[in-house]
Every structure is written in structure tokens, then in C-alpha cells.
Amino acid sequence: MNQFKAGIWSDHPLLRQLLGMCSTLAVTTSLMNALFMSFGVFFVLVSSTIIVSLIKNIVPQEVRIAVYAVVIATFVTIIDIFFKANFPDASRALGPYVPLIIVNCIILGRCEAFASKNSPIASFVDALAMSIGYAWVLIILGSIRELLGSGAIAGLTIFGKGYDPLVVALLPAGAFIFLGFMVAAMNMIEDKK
């Protein structure tokens, strides 16, 4: 239970550890992108931490990182091909950021820091919590940026024709601004405790 809370809140991968920032900043221009990215990270994180946890006793220390990297790369390629085959539009919108999950620090971080020392079930719980943590931040960021930047959410127009879009919300600068606010809010809440 504690492990679960850690991933979603107190040890949040994005807002506390500030890992995996690149994809977070890049793909959150719309809610749909955020959802697909979150699913991709969820799939890769859960599958690779379970595998790493299963094979932790037979992998020699010297090559463990290389083995993790191969396992992660395999699952990332699987999800990339899966998106390309079944959701071509989403896959195009996400561009290189799905393949780039390979170098996302959250994944390698959880494999090395948690899965390689714990049982497959504990690793699964940890990965699930971390992915949910990752997802809720992406969903909020994606919604805010899409709403302000194009006056819509998930492609559905909310603000109508009279709305003059705040273009900066869609640009990289907007990503930094809104993520900054979220990290600040997180720190404020934690400081008050």
C-alpha cells in the first residue's frame, strides 16, 4: 500500500523525482497524445519491471544494465509497432516520443532501483503506481494545454469560435510553464504537511 502511494504521490516520478521530463514536456499538447503516451509508458514499465524482477537472479551484475536496456527496448518496440498498426493517427502525432521511451529514466530507474531487488508482484505494484502517477500528470497537462492552446479537449471544441487561442500553451515554453506550476503546487502541498 505504501509502495502504491509512493508512486502516485509522495515519490511521484515526475513531480518529486523529476524523471522522464522530455516526453512529458513534448507530448502533452493534447489530451489524446497524453493518454496514448501514458498507456505506452504503462505497458513498457509494467512488462519490463516484471521481466527484470523474474530474471534478477540469473543476470550477472556486470551486464545487468545492458540486459535491462535490451528488455526495455524490446517492449518499447512492441508498443511502437502496435500503435503504428492499430492507431496510425496517434502514432504519427506522438512521432519519435514512443521509441524514445527506451531512454526514459523512469523505466530504467524503476528496473534498477526497485525491480532488481524485489519480487515480481511487488515490482508489478510499483510499476502500476508509477504509471498511474505518470499518467495523471500527463492527462492534466495535456488537458490544460489543449484547452488553452486550441480551445478544445480531446479534439472537441469547448471555447467556440470567438476564443483566441493562447498559442504559447502549445509551444515548448508553455510546457515548461505549466509543468513548473504543477511542481510548485506539489512542493507547497508537501511543505504544509
Place this chain on the structure above:
Amino acid sequence: MKNTAKIILVLTSVCLLCAASLSLISLWAKDKIAMNEQKRVEEAIKTLAPQAIKIEKDKKNDITIYKLLDDKGELFAYAFNAEGLGYQGTIKIMVVTDTAFTKISGIEIIDSVETPGLGSKIQEPDFKNQFKGLDSTGNIEYTKDIPSKPSQIKAITGATISSKSVVAIINKRIAELKGQKDEPI
């Protein structure tokens, strides 16, 4: 020594297993991905040339082109991809022209990562529609004022580079198809 053997064994088997599963997945997805690509090409052509009943893939000067046939089975236009660098990344364009490549009947932006709100306006009808009926006997051109020639389009304010890139990409590809080499842009 024993450890080295174990390292080699583990790494090799992990890599083999991963490679094997990936080839299975890619075998399953290959046709689907190719079909998606095909569907996208056809959809773009259908919006540009609704009268195209049949689309045939062909090659001209080593470039893939699509022959568009009307209901009588006669060739009336060519469609082809053109791509090149824009302001932020690759722009992919589908172009439909007459059979001599001297008149553009329309363009569709297939892929682009231009700046939202500025360069991304190349995807909007206001910009794309300017290419309908554009004279491509020579190079097409862009201007920042009101177009005065049948081969000119108006560049988007604040996105001159993106507009210029679209024009240059189309010029280059048409020149290649006409068989001209190193056309100055």
C-alpha cells in the same frame, strides 16, 4: 573465466529471445502498417481528385507516382509525394498535377511539425487552396505581397520559411519528375 562464460550466455540468450519476439510482432504488424500507409495515400488523393476512380502505382525517374484514372479508365493526372525540410522538421506533401506536371490541381500536407499557430497554418485550406490550378511550367514562387503571376502563392505572414519550404519542396520534386536536374530554387 566461469563468470565470463555466464555473461556471454545470459546476454546472448536475452538478445536472441528479444529479437525472436520482435520479429514475430513485426511479422504480424507488417501488412497492417503497409495498409494504413496505403489508406492514407488514397484518402489524400481522393480529397484532391475526387474523380479518380482507379489509382495505379508506377515509377517515373525512380520516383513512386500514382496514376489517376477517371471512370473511362483514362489517365488524367498524377499524384506523388514530395518531402523536404521545413522550419522545424520534415514536411511531407501529396501533390496532384496534370500529366505533364505543368499544372498543379492541389496539395495535401501529409506530415509536418511546424510551429503551432504559425507554420502549422500550411495545413489550413486558406494556404493549401492557393495551389489549386497553379502554373508549374517553370518554378512556382511565393510572394509576401498579392500574387501577380499564375505561378505565385502568398506566403503566410509570420511563417515565411514554412511557406518557402513548401514551395521549394514541390519545385524540387516536379523538376525531378520532369527529368530536369539541379533546378535552381
